[in-house]
Amino acid sequence: MRWPGHGTAGALFAAIMFVWLAGFALFMHLGRVSPEQSGTVLAVFPPSMTEDQVFGSIIQAGGRPIRATWIPGTWVTYGDKTGFAGRLEAQGAIGAYSSTPFLPQLAGCFAYVDAKAVQLFTLDQ
């Protein structure tokens, strides 16, 4: 009986990444807020856009940048007029999402949610 080796490991990880990327893209697409959404939203811009371009796009969409997040191209923004999310996308944003915490997870064998750590990685506060 021939047991698999490094080739299997590489193929398995590549397959996982492929499925994950496809699934993530799908859920990111489905997870966008309605174009009519206003208020605080998380705007994701292409990495190719400079900070000035991102800033300009947010202003053009009728909002204001609150702050950049630790994810490149991702800004917490605010716009009080209906349709802010749609206008952000028209100005080049990949998508606008509800402002939720995005916490890098490194659970190891022990996942312990520490208020201080959560605060550090929270995008919407």
Add this chain to the structure above:
Amino acid sequence: MTATTSPSPAPSINPMLVIVCGCLIAMIAFGARSTMGLFTAPITEANGWGRETFALAMALQNLIWGMAQPFAGAFADKFGTFRVIIAGAVIYATGLALMSLADSVFLLMLSGGLLMGLGIAMTSFSVIMASFARLVPPEKRSWSFGIATAASSMGQFVFAPLGQAFISGFGWQIALLLLAGSVLFMFALVLPLRAARGGVARDETELEMNISQALSRAVSNASFVLLTLGFFVCGFQVAFMTVHFPPLLVQEGIDPQLAAWSIGIVGLFNIVGAYSAGIVGGKYSKRYSLTLLYLARSVAMTLFFVLPITPLSAMVFSACMGLLWLSTVPLTMGLVTVICGTRYMAMLYGIVFFSHQVGSFLGVWLGGRLYDQTGTYDTVWWIGVALGLFAALMHWPIKEMRAPAFSVPGSAQA
């Protein structure tokens, strides 16, 4: 008590399918739980709780996992991996589903704490690696431990952004139900592991004994005790770093964005480190590898702290710690197998792992406690360095051979 005179007959198994499905189960089991931090804000805000309430449920989950692991392992050893993972998946998914309904602290503790902790113990990589050990030939064992650990690590990468996407797209309650659904995928994935009970890879040197005999012989074996003590340190260091390292970086003036990325770097290098450790364990001495690994952790921690902390040093340190992160797991599991054989390895690794979880709890708790008292992480950092040296000392004298109490007289093997 009798000697095993011949290996169990080889059941019909597909090696590729066994490895792939086992890795996917480990990935789901580890991945789903790693999304829990994402639910902190939505659950606590929906119920008007403080974040510490949620933190307590997660701490309970991890302690239950640690305490239940030996029992889950014992059930897997006795009744087979298949049944334990099926039962574990049901409990795990029930915990996630009930958590979506949590409107009281009691229900949160029951679902996210107790049920999830039990479910994780019954589906985690410990149980998977034990089944691999019985199905995979000895020369492939360490490699299989490495790939299972790496797959578990990968679960964190795969599930954390997915969990975020679920929450963002469907709300936290549906997100938990979707995670519960993904856990139920284990039903299909576990089928190729049915052959693990009895197994094909038990060698002729293993003594037949019952569970209580195996347990009493293991805990009275010096090498097993040293291994257990050493794994405590792994838990302490990893858990402390997971929770307190990013805030430490921020305190030292590192940009919070970079501090957040440091965790990602650890996670990325962890996959490489875990897989590589499996390969190393198959070629070189596991005890010396573990000794060097813990020494390397202490050296890295010392250098990082005595040199000026800069963005570059933070990234380099994160990469180093990532390589050394869960790379202890395949080597430690490998040593349990060498010392005690494969028959009760799931239970015996569970004992070692419990020590790890106690260390984890102390690492997190002591880190926070000492920080609150002193305003710095200096003390607990140096405790971590000292414990690394202690672990290196613990692993050095381990006898990397089948313990006489577990082998047929005259057949002790390296």
